Amino acid sequence: MSTTEKSGIPALEMADVSVDFAVDDVWVPAAKHLTYSIARGQVVAVVGESGSGKSVSSMAVLDLLPRNSRVTGSIKVNGREVTGLSTAQMRQLRGPEVAAIFQEPMTALNPVLTVGSQIIEALRAHTTIAPTQAKARALELLEMVGLPDPAKAFASYPHQLSGGQRQRAMIAQSISLEPALLIADEPTTALDVTVQAEILDLIRDLRDRLDSAVLLITHDMGVVADLADWIVVMKAGDIVEQGPAAQVLGAPKDAYTKELLASVPRLGETLEGESSVDLVEALATAVAEGPARTEALALAAAAPEIAHPVLQLDNVSIEYGKKGRVAAFRAVDGVTLGIAEGEIVGLVGESGSGKSTIGRAAIGLQPIADGRLVVDGVDISSGSRKLIKSLRRRVGIVFQDPSSSLNPRLPIGESIGEPLFLAGEAKGAALDARVEKLLDEVRLPRSYRNRYPHELSGGQKQRVGIARALSLQPRLLVADEPTSALDVSVQARVLELLSELQKEHRFACLFISHDLAVVDAMADRIVVLNRGKIAEQGTRDEILRAPKEPYTQRLIAAIPVPDVEVQAARRELRHELLKNTPAS
Numbered sequence: 396m397s398t399t400e401k402s403g404i405p406a407l408e409m410a411d412v413s414v415d416f417a418v419d420d421v422w423v424p425a426a427k428h429l430t431y432s433i434a435r436g437q438v439v440a441v442v443g444e445s446g447s448g449k450s451v452s453s454m455a456v457l458d459l460l461p462r463n464s465r466v467t468g469s470i471k472v473n474g475r476e477v478t479g480l481s482t483a484q485m486r487q488l489r490g491p492e493v494a495a496i497f498q499e500p501m502t503a504l505n506p507v508l509t510v511g512s513q514i515i516e517a518l519r520a521h522t523t524i525a526p527t528q529a530k531a532r533a534l535e536l537l538e539m540v541g542l543p544d545p546a547k548a549f550a551s552y553p554h555q556l557s558g559g560q561r562q563r564a565m566i567a568q569s570i571s572l573e574p575a576l577l578i579a580d581e582p583t584t585a586l587d588v589t590v591q592a593e594i595l596d597l598i599r600d601l602r603d604r605l606d607s608a609v610l611l612i613t614h615d616m617g618v619v620a621d622l623a624d625w626i627v628v629m630k631a632g633d634i635v636e637q638g639p640a641a642q643v644l645g646a647p648k649d650a651y652t653k654e655l656l657a658s659v660p661r662l663g664e665t666l667e668g669e670s671s672v673d674l675v676e677a678l679a680t681a682v683a684e685g686p687a688r689t690e691a692l693a694l695a696a697a698a699p700e701i702a703h704p705v706l707q708l709d710n711v712s713i714e715y716g717k718k719g720r721v722a723a724f725r726a727v728d729g730v731t732l733g734i735a736e737g738e739i740v741g742l743v744g745e746s747g748s749g750k751s752t753i754g755r756a757a758i759g760l761q762p763i764a765d766g767r768l769v770v771d772g773v774d775i776s777s778g779s780r781k782l783i784k785s786l787r788r789r790v791g792i793v794f795q796d797p798s799s800s801l802n803p804r805l806p807i808g809e810s811i812g813e814p815l816f817l818a819g820e821a822k823g824a825a826l827d828a829r830v831e832k833l834l835d836e837v838r839l840p841r842s843y844r845n846r847y848p849h850e851l852s853g854g855q856k857q858r859v860g861i862a863r864a865l866s867l868q869p870r871l872l873v874a875d876e877p878t879s880a881l882d883v884s885v886q887a888r889v890l891e892l893l894s895e896l897q898k899e900h901r902f903a904c905l906f907i908s909h910d911l912a913v914v915d916a917m918a919d920r921i922v923v924l925n926r927g928k929i930a931e932q933g934t935r936d937e938i939l940r941a942p943k944e945p946y947t948q949r950l951i952a953a954i955p956v957p958d959v960e961v962q963a964a965r966r967e968l969r970h971e972l973l974k975n976t977p978a979s
Contacts, residue, residue: 404474406576406608407456407493412468414451415458422465426452427632429468431625433608435575440600440611440623440640442655444882445853447629453578456610457495458485472547473575485848490521494569496598498581500561504553505716510537510550510564517571536567541595558746559590566597573605580612585743587909592969595621614882615660617912617955620962621643628652641959658887659957662912662939699920704769705870705903706731706757711766713752726752728927729766734871737901741918741935742912743950749927750907754873757905758790759783771870788818791864791902793893795876797856801848807859808834808844814866833862837892854885861893868900875907891914912954915939924946948972 414426426448433439441449455466456477463800470477472492480488497503505513514533518524524532528655530549537545540563553561562582569577579598593930599622602609605622611623619626619640628651636649647653701707727749734740742750755761756768762778769775771789775782794800801810812830815821821829831841837858848856857877864872874893878886894917897904908914914921915935922932923944930944942948952969956962 405471406435406437406473407610408432408469408471408474410468410471412452412455412466412467414448414455415465416468417463417465418463419497424632426455426629429627429629429634431627431634431637433576433610433625435608435626436602436606438602438609438611438623439625439627440613440619441627441629442613442616442619443629443883444614444655445471446631448632449629450580452629453580453612456576456578456915457489458492473635487521489710490517490574491572491873492574493576493578494572494574495578495580496562496566496569496582498584500558500565501553504561504568505567506553508552509549510551510553510567514549514564514568515572517568527645532571532593533567536571537564539570539601540564540567542567543595558586558649560594562586562590562594563597566594566601570601570605570607574607576608576610578610578612579603581614583615583618584613588911588953589745589949590623591618592955592966595955596966598622600755615955616644616656616883616957617962620959621955623964628655628894644957644959655884656957660883660887660890660910660912662915662951662954662957666708669810683810699733701735703735705736705771706732706734706905707767707769708732708753708757709767709769711753711756711768712764713749713756713761714764726766726927727756730924730927730929732922732929732932734905735904736870736903737897738920739897739904739906739918741911741914741921742905742907742924743914743921744924744930745909745950747926748924750909750924751875753790753924754875754905754907757871757873758792759786788867789870791867791869791871792873793857793860793864793877795879797853797860798848800855800860801863803848806847807847807851810848810859811844811862811866814863818867820867829866833866836896837862852885853881857881857889858884858892861889861896863895865900865902866891869902872897872902872904873907876909877906878913879908879910886913893917910954911939911951912956923950945972955957964972 409429409431412426412429413424415422415424429452431439435759442450454460457472466478472488477488488631491768511533514536515529518529518532534545534549537548542548542563548556548564553733556564583594586594595618598609601607613619623640626637626640627634628643628649630651636643636647638650643652647656704716708730711727711730712725713724715724730753742753744750752761756763757770759775763776767774770786773782773786775786808830812826815826815829830844834841834844839858841856878889881889906914906917918935920932920934921938923930923938923947930946938947939951942951949972952972956965
């Protein structure tokens with residue numbers, strides 16, 4: 396038994412549970428002989444890479460698997476056996492006894508119904524509550540999950556809310572009937588670290604308030620350290636290790652668990668003589684010293700002089716024009732930064748800070764409103780089509796989602812070779828040779844050139860994206876959140892590959908991310924962006940050891956680390972920051 400049961404009966408009890416899928420008349424196992432339980436008021440995290448069986452086993456609890464699936468073993472919710480229940484019985488179980496928070500709220504919420512109507516629908520489907528009472532309860536729930544304007548959120552459609560607000564709205568719907576078990580399937584993967592920290596605080600608070608059990612499914616070991624009491628580690632459908640969170644994270648026994656933890660980028664580990672604990676102390680010291688003087692902040696935001704920059708932005712502003720009733724919006728305001736040959740500059744900040752806008756402008760995909768933008772000696776401030784076309788050979792971009800950036804109808808060999816062919820660089824046998832060399836560089840077998848994107852894993856597709864971006868040997872590479880959608884182990888390998896290629900080819904790199912721990916592993920300098928303006932910039936050591944801006948301090952404090960004690964100290968420090976500094 397994995398838990399200390401508070402009520403005597405676990406909220407969830409899995410006993411020898413297996414999930415198989417019928418593929419070409421053969422049963423293929425996805426999860427094998429899983430046994431663990433969760434008590435009321437406890438968080439159990441199921442961790443592992445994509446394909447390990449985490450989500451499949453959790454969806455078996457809700458009977459949300461496709462028709463070609465088969466579930467064996469015993470699954471009990473509040474002591475009641477749920478395997479074999481009819482559709483009508485399962486419908487009554489979902490909501491009052493078990494509910495789910497899905498990874499992507501935009502696909503989980505109905506796009507044609509307001510948030511309020513969806514919560515009311517859930518309430519009235521399972522209770523005899525009157526419409527006016529249901530509305531009052533929905534507003535109460537939206538306030539409970541921390542939405543700043545519950546009435547506005549109630550009347551909004553999902554697309555009118557930010558990612559963090561949509562996630563809160565979905566949580567409000569999930570807890571509307573106060574379920575005994577809450578299944579949180581990658582609830583923070585697509586969110587900024589600051590919003591992620593707020594959602595984790597919310598789940599923790601709701602667990603304590605409702606005494607619900609939480610089944611947390613994630614590949615983020617920092618999130619696990621922040622929230623979980625017990626950890627179940629899965630690999631290829633099997634449980635390889637389970638135990639208390641502090642024990643599994645601090646002294647893992649299985650080789651796979653050790654490998655998984657070793658892949659996690661840890662804030663500060665690349666600083667000589669520094670550890671995560673030291674950085675907590677350094678950040679606490681910076682907070683205790685209070686807000687920096689205006690002159691110091693101005694100095695911190697100033698760009699260093701670079702003799703021959705590959706990319707130079709001088710007081711650049713970027714606007715999105717007026718559309719209908721939507722007024723013009725200035726996404727980037729007065730940004731000055733430069734990147735030298737062979738240098739990696741990390742551009743960090745929350746969603747909406749202007750990071751990706753700057754990245755698109757740097758390669759000529761977004762015109763600028765004011766200022767001067769020079770790429771490899773070419774001033775593209777005017778936005779001339781001829782200049783932009785000449786720039787295409789000198790720049791490359793790696794997108795966040797490799798699945799949507801590759802043409803699904805083209806084999807990956809053609810996707811990689813297309814820029815070379817269109818630029819007139821190579822054709823025929825010479826083109827084939829260049830493609831094979833690029834596949835070698837990104838550590839993919841040459842035989843993969845005939846495969847289509849859907850036949851590759853996420854990490855392999857991202858390697859194809861890198862090969863395509865580097866095909867014309869660019870002077871500047873923009874990496875826009877290149878690993879945010881990947882498992883930690885795959886992320887580590889992609890980051891290592893990108894770092895090796897950058898050292899070999901000496902291209903300048905603008906590395907865009909909201910995760911300072913990832914940027915710490917890659918960047919020489921860090922630029923912190925807040926609402927379109929540079930809050931501060933400096934070397935990696937300067938930003939991480941002594942952040943001057945409260946915004947940067949909050950950003951650093953919000954990053955979870957895979958250590959229970961250290962994460963508890965970081966969480967406490969973050970709460971202190973939020974109390975003592977106004978939100979940006």
